[in-house]
């Protein structure tokens with residue numbers, strides 16, 4: 001499916017296109033479409049790819065908070081806009097809580113306001129997060145929002161900002177008839193995840209034989225989704241008009257394991273002798289998070305395919321090459 005993406009010869013704008021998810025989408029979409037990446041290069045996964053050599057791809061360095069640059073990059077031929085630019089990852093968010101709220105709320109506002117001028121727009125994708133389901137999220141579907149997030153704890157400022165983004169997207173859909181789709185990704189991992197995240201941290205430590213540091217006691221449960229499956233889900237929302245106005249969980253409930261089991265599996269596959277260590281966090285943790293993805297299956301026939309072992313093998317292989325470590 002990823003290789004058989006059905007939209008060709010169109011113009012796309014991907015904000016945050018230099019990041020993990022945005023660059024993975026750009027790689028597929030730019031094979032047969034023009035892609036403008038709009039990114040302030042706060043993170044830059046593009047430097048690990050040959051994407052910058054692709055003549056179908058143009059990079060605009062800009063900040064989604066800078067409305068005039070953003071407006072100028074809105075080429076009237078753009079038909080598909082994917083908004084990935086955000087401040088994400090618990091550690092980054094805790095270090096930059098004000099920036100997080102600013103970029104993830106005002107950035108979304110700017111995007112929708114500027115995109116309102118695009119007369120040929122067929123889709124505008126907003127990236128939310130599974131964090132909005134809070135501390136305990138067992139088989140949650142899109143309607144299961146039982147808010148346990150609170151502004152009292154800075155950890156939740158990310159979830160609150162993303163929920164605000166969803167409200168902006170929803171309001172523009174209802175009041176301005178904009179063709180929005182909201183995606184709630186659940187723990188995505190894979191090659192090119194240059195930022196933060198447990199898989200990134202554990203793999204980079206494992207291949208360097210450094211201690212693998214688990215937050216708290218490692219009994220937290222997560223469902224891990226390989227990047228190709230997330231990309232497949234997003235492409236389906238671009239191809240299918242039924243997706244307009246919808247919110248989708250995109251994740252892989254079959255890849256559910258504890259953080260300790262994840263660390264063990266990474267050690268085993270990378271043949272690492274790293275020790276596993278634990279550290280207490282001073283912020284609330286998510287105990288359990290497993291998505292229900294029936295809505296994406298029923299409307300889009302979305303089915304994740306890559307199991308945990310295969311996803312980790314591919315990921316570890318990539319990190320080994322990039323770190324120059326070969327066994």
Ligand SMILES: NC(=O)c1ccc[n+]([C@@H]2O[C@H](COP(=O)([O-])OP(=O)(O)OC[C@H]3O[C@@H](n4cnc5c(N)ncnc54)[C@H](O)[C@@H]3O)[C@@H](O)[C@H]2O)c1
Nearest residue numbers: 016018019020021039040042043063064085086088127188
């Ligand atoms: N990776 C996951 O597991 C996951 C899970 C849930 C939600 N998400 C959401 O998916 C989207 C993409 O996440 P990702 O994992 O690729 O993160 P990422 O950090 O790799 O990518 C985000 C990109 O946004 C850019 N950016 C940040 N602030 C910007 C600004 N002010 N102006 C322009 N560009 C800016 C960064 O430079 C980066 O390239 C985000 O909205 C994130 O919240 C990701």
